[in-house]
Amino acid sequence: MARTISYQQAIGEALDQEMARDETVVIMGEDVAGGAGAPGEDDAWGGVLGVTKGLYGKYGDRVMDTPITESAFIGAAVGAATAGLRPVAELMFIDFMGVCFDQIFNQAAKFRYMFGGKAETPVVIRTMYGAGFRAAAQHSQCLYPVFTHIPGLKVVTPATPYDAKGLLIQSIRDNDPVIFCEHKALYTIEGDVPEEAYAIPFGEANVTREGDDVSIVTLGRMVHVAEEAAVALEKDGVSCEIVDLRTTSPMDEDTIIETVENTGRLVVLDESNPRCSIATDVSALVSQEAFSALKAPIRMVTAPHVPVPFADNLEDLYIPDSGQVQQAVRTVMGKD
Amino acid sequence: MSDSIRALCMPKWGLSMKEGTVAAWLMEEGDEISPGDEVLDVETEKISSAVESPDSGILRRLVAEEGETLSVGAILGVLADADASDADIDAFVEDFQANYVPPADDEEDAGAATETVEVGGRTIRYLKRGEDGVPVVLVHGFGGDLNNWLFNHEALAAKRAVYALDLPGHGASAKDVGEGGVAALAETVAGFMEALNIDKAHLVGHSLGGAIVLKVALNLPGKVASLALIGSAGLGADINDSYLSGFISAERRKDLKPHVEKLFSDPALVTRQLINDLLAFKRIDGVQAALETIQGAFAPGGSQALVMRDEIEKLEIPIMVVWGSGDQIIPASHAEGLPGSVRVEVMAGQGHMVQMEAASEINKLIDDLIG
Numbered sequence: 001m002a003r004t005i006s007y008q009q010a011i012g013e014a015l016d017q018e019m020a021r022d023e024t025v026v027i028m029g030e031d032v033a034g035g036a037g038a039p040g041e042d043d044a045w046g047g048v049l050g051v052t053k054g055l056y057g058k059y060g061d062r063v064m065d066t067p068i069t070e071s072a073f074i075g076a077a078v079g080a081a082t083a084g085l086r087p088v089a090e091l092m093f094i095d096f097m098g099v100c101f102d103q104i105f106n107q108a109a110k111f112r113y114m115f116g117g118k119a120e121t122p123v124v125i126r127t128m129y130g131a132g133f134r135a136a137a138q139h140s141q142c143l144y145p146v147f148t149h150i151p152g153l154k155v156v157t158p159a160t161p162y163d164a165k166g167l168l169i170q171s172i173r174d175n176d177p178v179i180f181c182e183h184k185a186l187y188t189i190e191g192d193v194p195e196e197a198y199a200i201p202f203g204e205a206n207v208t209r210e211g212d213d214v215s216i217v218t219l220g221r222m223v224h225v226a227e228e229a230a231v232a233l234e235k236d237g238v239s240c241e242i243v244d245l246r247t248t249s250p251m252d253e254d255t256i257i258e259t260v261e262n263t264g265r266l267v268v269l270d271e272s273n274p275r276c277s278i279a280t281d282v283s284a285l286v287s288q289e290a291f292s293a294l295k296a297p298i299r300m301v302t303a304p305h306v307p308v309p310f311a312d313n314l315e316d317l318y319i320p321d322s323g324q325v326q327q328a329v330r331t332v333m334g335k336d
Numbered sequence: 337m338s339d340s341i342r343a344l345c346m347p348k349w350g351l352s353m354k355e356g357t358v359a360a361w362l363m364e365e366g367d368e369i370s371p372g373d374e375v376l377d378v379e380t381e382k383i384s385s386a387v388e389s390p391d392s393g394i395l396r397r398l399v400a401e402e403g404e405t406l407s408v409g410a411i412l413g414v415l416a417d418a419d420a421s422d423a424d425i426d427a428f429v430e431d432f433q434a435n436y437v438p439p440a441d442d443e444e445d446a447g448a449a450t451e452t453v454e455v456g457g458r459t460i461r462y463l464k465r466g467e468d469g470v471p472v473v474l475v476h477g478f479g480g481d482l483n484n485w486l487f488n489h490e491a492l493a494a495k496r497a498v499y500a501l502d503l504p505g506h507g508a509s510a511k512d513v514g515e516g517g518v519a520a521l522a523e524t525v526a527g528f529m530e531a532l533n534i535d536k537a538h539l540v541g542h543s544l545g546g547a548i549v550l551k552v553a554l555n556l557p558g559k560v561a562s563l564a565l566i567g568s569a570g571l572g573a574d575i576n577d578s579y580l581s582g583f584i585s586a587e588r589r590k591d592l593k594p595h596v597e598k599l600f601s602d603p604a605l606v607t608r609q610l611i612n613d614l615l616a617f618k619r620i621d622g623v624q625a626a627l628e629t630i631q632g633a634f635a636p637g638g639s640q641a642l643v644m645r646d647e648i649e650k651l652e653i654p655i656m657v658v659w660g661s662g663d664q665i666i667p668a669s670h671a672e673g674l675p676g677s678v679r680v681e682v683m684a685g686q687g688h689m690v691q692m693e694a695a696s697e698i699n700k701l702i703d704d705l706i707g
Binding site: 166196198 | 612
């Protein structure tokens, strides 16, 4: 039965249920157990934001604290996956992926292809992304486009507690490497989540709002910004359809094209920097496959092409907001 | 102020409904209304339907405007006798609005909370509305749950206790379905009645649920006061096998939607929310296997394994069979050639989910059957 829990609790519950179901599921990362020297198992902290709290007491050595060497433990997780485990590695901030690129891009993403299908790498890398935490340029980026670019990786960006649980369970059961991106600003949001385990298939976008005038294709935290804009625009008589991509690789191209064929207008909303982003990718897809359905040029709403600022007022300006989305929608409606 | 002034309020259809949007008024100010008349159309996230008047009187005031979204229990219109003055009605509306408190978002509606009971080692979820009398038990069909009765449950509960349950493998009940056939599921329904000390009940079944309640009546005739079988299985071998297989195998919205549309005479009733709810159910661990097991036992090789039409004569209770003439899952021809004692109602143009699409007629028929 469904009850209301947070995004953070939904992720913890998915890990717990999969660890109970399958003993090859293990967790590794910085402070995921609670750090050396904790007085007891029950008070182990469970990651910087407590997502894995309680799992060390329940599963013991299957929850491994690692040194602060991302390149080493991501490499270990990838290797363990090829050898029969299903590791879920927690890489604290997506910004730190840089030191693990060879392990992720050249090893995990390539094994199945280069060994002719004989090797599988069922590893999940959970990681926090996104701005809004006053954490400055090295802890605030939206780097999912970087991973979406690489064939052989699957990339997941849940927007709600329901999706977080179902997509993480699917990620763990999937036989390919998955980059599971959790927006820091979403951990506290709450929603209905079934108690039972369930898996949401990859490549199935979610139409979170139906409308006739403009399609807003978006993902992650920006789904909520789009919703806020759509509520405001509805009062002006503009009806928006919102598509939450859920996964950027694979990407649900059919649903994107369908929504544009329905409305004839597209705003793509993406928190990442604008060049080679999900916004440009979706825009290119629609330009190529659904151009004849468009009644107006596509508008992209993204962060600017700058690092995430540390100053509060500048960071607030950096993050796409409801006002920018409303403006873009009015532009494609010819109302500005 | 005249006591004869009554409010027509936003209904609550199903557990999750919090608000509805007034789509269109079907009656005008000054129209004479009888109980059960359809007064206006309301849309929710999940479904659209007509609001029926519980009372008689003259529709004196349309309070809600078309397009307006209002919480459950909000005033929509005012019914009164001809002798009530306009000033009385103004005062009534003002008084209602001043005292109306919309249900809080996070507040559990205590009256509409589901409960669970252990039956044969399985947890079974159910919803009880109403009190007293010989109770009614509502049994949904393949792939459904107790929400399939959202337009029937409350209406039937006005006169008696009404239970709706989730079959094993469905809704929030246990996912273990055992052998999974009609006989095994009938044992669960009989066990459910025993566990809740229901000595005798009127049984209403839809589709697979119809075959189940018929089997309960044949096994335990003393426990069943009447049978209402809606688009029912168990009365012939034919069944739409591509529907069953398609419903089970569809993992995505666009794969599931065409199958679900076969259930309704008006495919527009298949909303995004309805498909999302069905997908959320189908994704839960164990559901796929449960549905496959039921299909294998209930309709192996594409036809129903258990046909009980020749045994109906043995039953000495009121029996009604209701069908939508356009049912695309189980053909309405199964309503033909039944014993003369069986009341048969074939509703022109309706589909398989006739209890949702023609709720008021179905509710009247059931009320009439069970008295």
